[in-house]
Amino acid sequence: MISPDSSLIACHLLQDASAILLWGACGYLFACVPPTLSSVTARRLRPLLRTAAAALAAATVLVLPVNAAFVGEGWSDALDLDTLQAFLFDTNLGTVWIAQAVLALVVLPFTFRKPASLGIVALGAALFLSCHIFFGHAVRLQGAGRLALQASYLMHVLAVGAWVGALVPFTAMLRHSGPDMQNDFALAMRRFSTVGHGVVAFVVVTGVLNAWLIHGRLWPAWHSLYDQLLVAKIVVVSAMVMIAICNRYVLVPRLKRGDGSLRVLIWLSLSEVALGSLALVLVSLFSSLDPA
Amino acid sequence: MTNILSTSALAAAVMLAGVTSAFAHAEFVKSVPAPDAAVASPTEIDITFSEGINLKFSGAKLADSMKMSVSTGPAALAKGGDTTLVVPVTKPLAAGEYVVEWHNLSKDGHKSKGSFKFTVKP
Numbered sequence: 371m372i373s374p375d376s377s378l379i380a381c382h383l384l385q386d387a388s389a390i391l392l393w394g395a396c397g398y399l400f401a402c403v404p405p406t407l408s409s410v411t412a413r414r415l416r417p418l419l420r421t422a423a424a425a426l427a428a429a430t431v432l433v434l435p436v437n438a439a440f441v442g443e444g445w446s447d448a449l450d451l452d453t454l455q456a457f458l459f460d461t462n463l464g465t466v467w468i469a470q471a472v473l474a475l476v477v478l479p480f481t482f483r484k485p486a487s488l489g490i491v492a493l494g495a496a497l498f499l500s501c502h503i504f505f506g507h508a509v510r511l512q513g514a515g516r517l518a519l520q521a522s523y524l525m526h527v528l529a530v531g532a533w534v535g536a537l538v539p540f541t542a543m544l545r546h547s548g549p550d551m552q553n554d555f556a557l558a559m560r561r562f563s564t565v566g567h568g569v570v571a572f573v574v575v576t577g578v579l580n581a582w583l584i585h586g587r588l589w590p591a592w593h594s595l596y597d598q599l600l601v602a603k604i605v606v607v608s609a610m611v612m613i614a615i616c617n618r619y620v621l622v623p624r625l626k627r628g629d630g631s632l633r634v635l636i637w638l639s640l641s642e643v644a645l646g647s648l649a650l651v652l653v654s655l656f657s658s659l660d661p662a
Numbered sequence: 663m664t665n666i667l668s669t670s671a672l673a674a675a676v677m678l679a680g681v682t683s684a685f686a687h688a689e690f691v692k693s694v695p696a697p698d699a700a701v702a703s704p705t706e707i708d709i710t711f712s713e714g715i716n717l718k719f720s721g722a723k724l725a726d727s728m729k730m731s732v733s734t735g736p737a738a739l740a741k742g743g744d745t746t747l748v749v750p751v752t753k754p755l756a757a758g759e760y761v762v763e764w765h766n767l768s769k770d771g772h773k774s775k776g777s778f779k780f781t782v783k784p
Contacts, residue, residue, distance in 0.1 A: 441719045441767050460718035462769050509769045510713040512743060 374439035383654040388426035392495035394535010400488040402561035407554040423481040430474040473498045526576040534646035541639040599656035688768035697778035703755040714744035719767035727759040757784035
């Protein structure tokens with residue numbers, strides 16, 4: 371029998387992956403891509419966006435009984451009314467669940483509209499991710515430190531999501547780029563690059579702040595499973611950053627030559643998405659461990 | 663290029679450090695009576711954790727040296743914070759060794775448990 375702990379990790383992983391995709395992909399298409407290209411790309415990604423929204427809603431609904439089993443005495447408490455009630459109304463985790471459930475269920479139908487309401491989906495997913503600041507490490511501190519950390523963590527989560535999520539429509543546009551929408555495509559790429567630099571810088575600044583506020587150090591000690599998983603993730607994300615730099619400064623300038631750079635760029639961007647997913651899996655694994 | 667690479671490696675490391683401890687545990691920090699202390703019969707047992715806890719799924723049991731449980735009042739959080747659990751001791755404790763077994767659900771969603779002993783002086 372799978373333990374409530376492991377099930378909770380799996381549910382959270384599914385929630386976070388879906389919300390990141392919805393926020394980053396829809397946010398980018400809504401804010402950075404010219405309307406015609408945006409709607410064409412959104413139509414291509416429709417099955418993916420709908421699946422993500424459905425997964426977000428399903429995982430969020432499931433999280434409630436799993437949480438009850440987790441805080442209670444095991445699976446027998448998953449549908450126990452007293453435990454559910456206590457969890458929902460007497461813990462901060464229950465309050466967060468209510469907010470996230472409302473958001474997930476509101477976002478879902480908007481992905482089924484034709485065309486999908488990209489702005490609303492992006493906003494809903496962003497708010498969903500923002501709920502992390504009420505139960506993640508951000509609540510470890512007390513007083514003013516907690517507020518600073520919550521603000522910093524909020525920016526951090528959204529920046530990470532914007533980066534990884536936006537890569538999906540970006541890659542889709544690369545694959546289908548043709549002569550018909552060259553100007554739109556060039557504009558969308560320039561904005562991806564401009565915003566991308568800002569987003570990564572934001573991730574770095576807020577990351578420094580988070581690490582400093584929480585650990586008082588920036589580098590992992592090496593002795594625990596937690597640290598080993600963390601180091602694995604550092605390797606994965608370092609690779610992502612390298613690929614991003616290579617894409618921007620080596621491949622993109624060569625695109626006009628038509629020498630196969632486009633294929634490599636698509637392939638590398640997809641690898642970046644894959645590495646981003648792997649990083650998320652690693653986070654969800656070590657998130658259940660105590661960093662101390 | 664080397665510059666860009668080293669900067670980005672640092673950036674990645676720092677970024678990761680930022681998301682390392684999304685969930686941690688509310689660990690035991692201190693208690694009154696302190697672990698292994700010899701004290702006069704206490705009127706309450708205070709246990710402070712490293713982070714905020716949810717009272718609803720947190721608590722502590724007191725038992726004497728014969729492992730007989732000693733009844734206590736309803737647990738509460740200390741005023742002005744959510745990191746200290748206060749368990750009232752309703753009757754004076756006889757001299758001897760006592761064990762406190764605590765458990766908690768931290769605000770960031772993790773369970774933790776542990777125990778400590780103290781001695782009531784004759």
